[in-house]
Amino acid sequence: MRFLALSPLAATLLAVLTTLALVAMYFLKLRRRRMLIASSMLWSKVLARHEERSLWETLRRILSMLLVVIIGLLMVFAVARPEISGINGPAGRTMIVLDTSPSMSARMNDGRTRWQHAVDMANAIVDSSGSGSEFRIADTSGQTDTPYSSDRNEAKQAIRTLQPMAATSRFPESEDSETKTYFISDGVAIPALPPSALKKIVYDTARNVAITAFEVRGSSAPLRYDAFLEVTNFGNDTSKTTIQINEGGKGQIRREVEILPQQSYAETFDLASFEGGGLRVAIQSDGDALPSDDIAYTYLPLRKKS
Numbered sequence: 001m002r003f004l005a006l007s008p009l010a011a012t013l014l015a016v017l018t019t020l021a022l023v024a025m026y027f028l029k030l031r032r033r034r035m036l037i038a039s040s041m042l043w044s045k046v047l048a049r050h051e052e053r054s055l056w057e058t059l060r061r062i063l064s065m066l067l068v069v070i071i072g073l074l075m076v077f078a079v080a081r082p083e084i085s086g087i088n089g090p091a092g093r094t095m096i097v098l099d100t101s102p103s104m105s106a107r108m109n110d111g112r113t114r115w116q117h118a119v120d121m122a123n124a125i126v127d128s129s130g131s132g133s134e135f136r137i138a139d140t141s142g143q144t145d146t147p148y149s150s151d152r153n154e155a156k157q158a159i160r161t162l163q164p165m166a167a168t169s170r171f172p173e174s175e176d177s178e179t180k181t182y183f184i185s186d187g188v189a190i191p192a193l194p195p196s197a198l199k200k201i202v203y204d205t206a207r208n209v210a211i212t213a214f215e216v217r218g219s220s221a222p223l224r225y226d227a228f229l230e231v232t233n234f235g236n237d238t239s240k241t242t243i244q245i246n247e248g249g250k251g252q253i254r255r256e257v258e259i260l261p262q263q264s265y266a267e268t269f270d271l272a273s274f275e276g277g278g279l280r281v282a283i284q285s286d287g288d289a290l291p292s293d294d295i296a297y298t299y300l301p302l303r304k305k306s
Contacts, residue, residue, distance in 0.1 A: 095174055097183045183199050209241050213266075216279065245269060281298075
């Protein structure tokens, strides 16, 4: 248990003093005034009835005293603001780092992307932390690194602004050894992590066919060029893939191929019918989980007009 407004010792002393004061005032209130009477004969029935009710009166007094003490302690705790980590969640400084590498855009079996699952996990960490927690939100691409703040809405807003992007992956620096650090990733490209970082993995096997190489190369014939293309099937099933190469002019190449699991298809295409300029290659395959690696561009030197 930790106290936000008072130290643990001060809160304990305040609770003890409050209990003693309430008990003392309760007994002072119950003190009866002594009076002298000529005879007790007239009061015999009253005294007999009082003896019958003495047990109930004792219990009522005990319950009344406990109720007074409980109310007083609740007022003390309202000032001390105690937190129990098992109930309120752990408090303190929390650093949440999200992996923003492009592979986080891959769809999982439920149709949602790894990134969407990572955002949900980061928000859950914020919600489960204690009321006195401070949050720092960062990512591996360096686009966001917020200062520590106890505002949960501000932390969630920082999480919403993040997006996967192509950048060098690095883990942000942290010199506070007492900070609880979470790293949420799909595990594909994990940077060097501090020993205390807790890894949260959002991953399942996904079908992915990707363009892994596309470039223009000089041909053996003068002023002729070829295009080298490599497409890799990272999934566990054979993939029927359509390849389409286009330019700004009339040049166009289309192929339909089958690529075995964990294998690559490579081919060199003759570009004699192409006029030159920007080249675009696009692939299509059923159930592909990462569309961002299905398109690539290169440049073909313009043909000189005679």
